Amino acid sequence: MTPTTRADLARHLLDLHTAPDILILPNVWDVVSAQVVAATPGVQALATASHSIASTFGYPDGENIPLELHLDMVRRIVGAVSLPVSMDFEAGYGNAGDTARRAIEVGVVGGNLEDQMKPLGEAVAAVEAVMAAGREAGLDFVLNARTDAVVRAKPDQRRSEVIAEVILRGRAFLEAGAPVVFVPGLLVREEIQEVSDALGARKLTLISVPGASLPARELQALGVARLSTGPFTQRVALTALQDAAVGLLQGGTLPATTRALN
Template sequence: MPQTTADHARRLLDLHTQPEILVLPNVWDVVSAQVVAATPGVQALATASHSIASTFGYPDGERIPLELHLDMVRRIVEAVSLPVSMDFEAGYGHPGDTARRAIEIGVAGGNLEDGMRPLGEAVAAVQAVMEAGRAAGVDFVLNARTDAALRATPEQSRTQVIREVITRGQAFLEAGAPVVFVPGLIAREEIQEVSDALGQRKLTVISVPGVSLPARELQRLGVARVSTGPFTQRVALTALQDAAADILGGGTLPATTRPLN
């Protein structure tokens, strides 16, 4: 029996509360989604707004037209049988309406940036997204993002930064978001502090190449989910450029290349 968006949303929510951390290598088009979905152990997908924008030649930051963004996400949803979470940035000016349109194309969850707007405005945006889910009969899995750590200035102490992260995260949870996303949170001690303050399996983080903790360690710290943002696309592009450089230099394409499309 085909799975509905509501079914996928319930499944995605369950994946955030299970003992094992949810690992989401982010995708940006149909073939990347199909390749990741076919990888053993993958249970859900998440799109990366930065990567989708780059695919069409746009910079990050809601510069790609929403219609084009939604069309790519729709294609991804239709190409796989797993729950899909969409990164819809700060909501394109209308978080509730953008969430409604995402749900209409089958999206089960999403990221919403606070952009360090005044807390009241950020909370209202979270509430609007959750209301869109309720109106559609979907337990929408909002990954409410705060940029408090990502946008921290040198003048701020880390104590101040983490305090702001916790304040905003707790407010988003109280507004109905099931989990809170904190990019820029890297240090083990800070992750532990925020995880303890928000509660077990309420925190999500991003894996940054060369500096982030392994997923198993994040799981031990109580983290619900780890994603990869634009970095999976950069892994693919790095491999492409390296292969091009090798063959231009007189070599051959890697013998480990697999027919994944």
């Protein structure tokens, strides 16, 4: 049955995280990218990339784009597709619960929230605030609770300590109600397996890094629930654009494989 209400979309998105097949989300950043990805066979949900949306408007990543502008683009994306949409609202713009409420108002049914390695109690409270916003709206809100324990690890920090911190924070976020935990920077098979085993099957989500990440099918076998792409899909598009421009400037033509996707 095709989900129709916002509550149905939220439940569908949640169910996709526990399905046998890994959920693959090539991140989008504007209406046309959302429409192209949504029309791709096999795509069942969409996720926005905050970095990419900020770049679209000329802002650096890190909550530099005004929230109103960010939400307006997400609203346009939601209105252009019929699939569940998850929004990356970074660290919550100073008030995770309120930002989640505003995101829900524009139609999203899931979201990413960074802990930025804030004190654990503060990070857990932010997770709880987002989940409360979802309940208030009558949604099984799919919070992808992110810990930056790997990407912010000190160069001289023992790897075992880093992974222990990932597991500590991940378990705390799950206990606070988040259905899944996002760990960017986790690339090594053995570490992925250790974290996946510690959190439980289909509780871990990762980002695909060009030239560094394991293939999706292998991550699925390790118990990973979801694989997203962050800013990398926009970079794929921009790389193709620049390569096409180079070809023209060198006296060539546009690629013959170009398709009319808009």
